[in-house]
Amino acid sequence: MFDNLSDKLDKAFHILKGHGKITEVNVAETLKEVRRALLDADVNFKIAKDFTTKVKDKAIGQNVLTTLQPGQLLVKLVKDELTELMGGDVSGINLSGNPTVILMSGLQGSGKTTFSGKLANYLKTKKNKKPLLVACDIYRPAAIKQLHVVGESLGIDVYSEPDNTNPVIIAQNAISFAKHQGLNVVIIDTAGRLAVDEAMMTEISNVHQAIKPHETLFVVDSMTGQDAVNTAKAFNDILNFDGVVLTKLDGDTRGGAAISIKTVVNKPIKFVGTGEKMDAIDVFYPERMAERILGMGDVVSLVEKAQEHYDEEEARKIQKKIAKNEFGFDDFLSQIQQVKKMGNMKDLVGMIPGASKAMKDVEIEDDAFKHIEAIIHSMTPIERSKPAIIDVKRKARIAKGSGTKIEQVNQLMKQFDQMSKMMKMMQGPGGKNMMKMMGNMKGMPGGMPGMR
Structure with a gap:
């Protein structure tokens, strides 16, 4: 996870090794390498530039304690700024409704169906909820079957209407079904769509307006980097979603999406998917992720x-x-x-x-x-x-x-x-x-x- 970025940041901090204090010259040289590392990780240029400027402003004039090396101080400043960049505080999921309605959105192949199952399992096992999975992907024949297989493996009910081609009606019927069955969370898995596909974007907008979900999540493949951030902005303009889910964070992730997305859409990352298994889901903690990116580990999560x-x-x-x-x-x-x-x-x-x-x-x-x-x-x-x-x-x-x-x-x-x-x-x-x-x-x- 972020191995390449971590390695390049570590090399950047080595520039300060042996220096007795932080100066404008040595911090500028270090932060130039930090900015280069962020750009290589597919972070937006403006975000990377603003990031290093903020760190530089905080670093210049700082008195380095005798117990702290200049490199260590800069690492701390970068960690704090990375934490803020990725959202600052942890952001929870809204479970206030009865039933709580959660709408999943995202691109084709982003992992929405799999993550819908992971989220249902998380809410069932960790939050003592009774979830219902809803198959609203009317375009991909295997999607309905896939969701039923996932639900069966987890012991979670799945609602579908294979002969219905109206996702708005399917979603509304599913919510009514959940109320009658005493299920208190409805997770609606929608079809993957391209942001440039106007008809498909209108369709999910209609579903969103009709059911008024308590939580709308945008699911994005974290391996797609800056493209994911641009797509998130297009979806947010239509849906005004509540939070982001980063999937495939266990793969060869460069880190651009995780670092940039909060700044671009001003919406928090709420969950991350870290593997294929149904329990491979974690709440996103910005500070813990910043520490892992900088090679500090994450003892609390462990x-x-x-x-x-x-x-x-x-x-x-x-x-x-x-x-x-x-x-x-x-x-x-x-x-x-x-x-x-x-x-x-x-x-x-x-x-x-x-x-x-x-x-x-x-x-x-x-x-x-x-x-x-x-x-x-x-x-x-x-x-x-x-x-x-x-x-x-x-x-x-x-x-x-x-x-x-x-x-x-x-x-x-x-x-x-x-x-x-x-x-x-x-x-x-x-x-x-x-x-x-x-x-x-x-x-x-x-x-x-x-x-x-």
Whole structure:
């Protein structure tokens, strides 16, 4: 996420390394590189120029504390300005209606249908809502089926009228259906349209006027950069939407859309999509995103993800097993499953301060634990419960059965032994609080798996 931009900003700040204070000359040179980095990330030229001007005005004349280097001060100023540029404070979603009506809009292929499902799942699991998904894409035959498949996988009702070609009537009927069924959120998935297609823009405007949604969201593919910002402006002129959703933020995103869109349309980014899974949705926090762009990580989000999947009962069972020296590979496997629920490894690593920079050239597999899981699944039940019995002959069989090398089995055994000893030590005085803090992170072996 924003790897290229982060790398170029880091190089820009290196210009100040070794300087004892901020001067007009060295800050101008640094900010010239910052502006170049923003332009390469497809940020609008005027926005990039205004941004660096504001940072320069704040930097000149600042007294650098003895505990702070000039480069560190400039990073802070850039972080604060980036935060403001992307919206400042977090912006919530309006759920005041009964039912709350949410209208999804955006370009073809922006990911509206998938995100509609993610949003419904988020509101169901995190906000205790009863959502209804509505198929109002009357042009793409597969869209209705896709929404039904998504809804069925999530246990969420989907309303559609396959023979109806009037999206206004479908939306109105769906709202009536929700009221009768006691469903309190209606998410209307509309057809993707081009901003230059006047007839299609008029159609969504008619839907908007007829149902008067409590929340209108513009869904945009974050990989499209400045084009996304221009399209957002065209849609906003017609719909006056309430907020933006950035999808595919886990891809090769340059960052232009996230950084520019708030300034252009004066509407907040409310959510981001960070993967294919239905739980890969995050509320957008401008400050946290600014910190990640600058390589500071995002510890708060990492802890929140860990807390979401932290199973206290499971943790107590594990602690008892560790105390009795009964911690085995089945327990290890269950901890891996907990970590996997938190999201993809590359995204998690990016939340650790300094990790993105330190592991810039390290390839992290999408399924970083697959070799470990294959090795454990190739063990017999008795081997998983009593790892000490695994000798050379057993290791050779396990390696063959898992499609791995005996060296990989040896490495896992060594890491497992080291982790078991560490967890045993943490059962002692002063260790229990740290054990609780680690929560879901204790599934991580001594060496990061899935990296080359």
